[in-house]
Amino acid sequence: MSQEISLKDLFLQVKNKNEYLKVCAPMVRYSRVQFRTLVKNYGVDLCFTPMILADSFCQNSKARYNEFLTTDTDSPLIVQFAANNANDFLDASKLVHPYANGVDLNCGCPQRWAMKDGYGCSLLSKPDIIQDLVLGVRNNLPSHFSVSVKIRILQDIKKTIELCHQLQSCGVDFITVHGRTPSQKSGEKVNVDALREVCASVQVPIIVNGGVKTLKDADDLYSAVKCNGVMAASGLLTNPALFDGSTKTPQTCIKLWMDLKNKSNDHITFQCYHHHLVFMLEKILTKPERQEFNCLSTFESVDEYLKMNILNDHTTPDYEHSLGNFIKCEFDEGITSQHGKKCRGCGKSTCYCICNRYDCDKTDGKYFSSFLEESDSLDYMETNMFAETL
Numbered sequence: 001m002s003q004e005i006s007l008k009d010l011f012l013q014v015k016n017k018n019e020y021l022k023v024c025a026p027m028v029r030y031s032r033v034q035f036r037t038l039v040k041n042y043g044v045d046l047c048f049t050p051m052i053l054a055d056s057f058c059q060n061s062k063a064r065y066n067e068f069l070t071t072d073t074d075s076p077l078i079v080q081f082a083a084n085n086a087n088d089f090l091d092a093s094k095l096v097h098p099y100a101n102g103v104d105l106n107c108g109c110p111q112r113w114a115m116k117d118g119y120g121c122s123l124l125s126k127p128d129i130i131q132d133l134v135l136g137v138r139n140n141l142p143s144h145f146s147v148s149v150k151i152r153i154l155q156d157i158k159k160t161i162e163l164c165h166q167l168q169s170c171g172v173d174f175i176t177v178h179g180r181t182p183s184q185k186s187g188e189k190v191n192v193d194a195l196r197e198v199c200a201s202v203q204v205p206i207i208v209n210g211g212v213k214t215l216k217d218a219d220d221l222y223s224a225v226k227c228n229g230v231m232a233a234s235g236l237l238t239n240p241a242l243f244d245g246s247t248k249t250p251q252t253c254i255k256l257w258m259d260l261k262n263k264s265n266d267h268i269t270f271q272c273y274h275h276h277l278v279f280m281l282e283k284i285l286t287k288p289e290r291q292e293f294n295c296l297s298t299f300e301s302v303d304e305y306l307k308m309n310i311l312n313d314h315t316t317p318d319y320e321h322s323l324g325n326f327i328k329c330e331f332d333e334g335i336t337s338q339h340g341k342k343c344r345g346c347g348k349s350t351c352y353c354i355c356n357r358y359d360c361d362k363t364d365g366k367y368f369s370s371f372l373e374e375s376d377s378l379d380y381m382e383t384n385m386f387a388e389t390l
């Protein structure tokens with residue numbers, strides 16, 4: 001793994017070419033290693049993992065293995081954590097440091113549970129806490145290992161710029177700015193003027209995010225705001241070849257996805273494989289076809305459907321970025337042993353157990369995904385495309 005690539009160099013390389021970095025967003029459940037590998041074949045330069053809860057990651061080995069899977073070609077990679085204290089963020093960062101190019105602090109998650117427990121957007125009003133978290137990593141891990149923060153714009157643009165200046169002065173390598181406020185929904189208009197003002201006022205590289213569905217959207221946003229990188233989330237889900245200029249998922253992309261699944265053995269769940277295809281085929285299938293496809297429940301039936309109905313030929317195309325070998329991550333026990341296994345059903349503020357099912361002994365370690373599934377608001381999954389049939 002080439003984790004020595006520094007993000008500073010990466011930003012410099014694209015700047016010297018008068019280009020911008022094309023970035024795959026952190027996406028809970030979705031920006032996993034197979035998807036990261038897929039999008040790199042279509043112009044993505046930098047990928048983020050899904051948001052991982054730093055405290056669970058430090059405390060529980062099952063959480064570590066469920067939430068973080070990587071390969072020896074999965075680079076450059078930023079691991080995104082949700083954290084609300086410097087100790088958890090630093091220790092989680094130390095644990096992934098051998099396997100990634102940097103860590104990112106989520107300050108943009110608007111979900112109610114996150115706000116209640118001091119994660120995500122709630123940190124936007126506590127810049128001193130963000131500063132503590134960032135400084136902890138900056139002062140304790142090597143300078144080529146990046147530390148960054150993903151924020152949303154605030155109602156008051158001056159406050160957004162003030163926050164970026166604070167982050168800059170505590171040594172962040174870059175900042176990702178989602179051009180919507182915490183109370184805006186994902187379909188709402190992105191505030192391009194605010195993004196432009198932020199980019200013009202801050203010296204560290206800025207990745208802008210929001211509403212990018214095509215390469216033209218990304219190019220236009222870059223021209224309008226003069227940023228260093230453009231990040232896409234939902235647009236990449238529906239068309240992983242977005243940054244390559246395709247307007248809908250090309251057949252080769254579906255073939256690559258099948259091939260990446262075949263090379264993953266038991267490292268990919270059916271749900272992950274199928275959900276991605278549901279997104280990718282959104283613009284290709286008619287509604288009745290989608291209803292049929294969304295009901296499929298085995299790898300075999302999905303592959304058969306694709307071969308019979310979508311693909312013109314069944315050859316696997318050559319591709320540049322392969323999955324590589326899965327890495328058996330060894331996490332420093334000197335660090336993990338300091339984070340006792342805490343009961344998740346105890347009613348403490350960091351407890352994600354909403355029904356006392358995930359006590360220490362019985363837990364499957366999938367705190368975060370289990371929680372999301374039961375969460376009252378899937379703000380990170382605002383599509384209701386699964387509602388019809390799943």
Ligand SMILES: Cc1cc2nc3c(=O)[nH]c(=O)nc-3n(C[C@H](O)[C@H](O)[C@H](O)COP(=O)(O)O)c2cc1C
Binds near residue numbers: 029049210211381
């Ligand atoms: C399915 C899904 C999962 C997401 N998960 C995360 C996440 O883990 N961390 C994060 O910072 N943002 C997350 N987001 C927000 C995106 O990173 C991005 O900021 C937002 O969707 C706006 O970009 P878009 O308009 O290109 O979708 C998620 C978005 C989606 C659609």
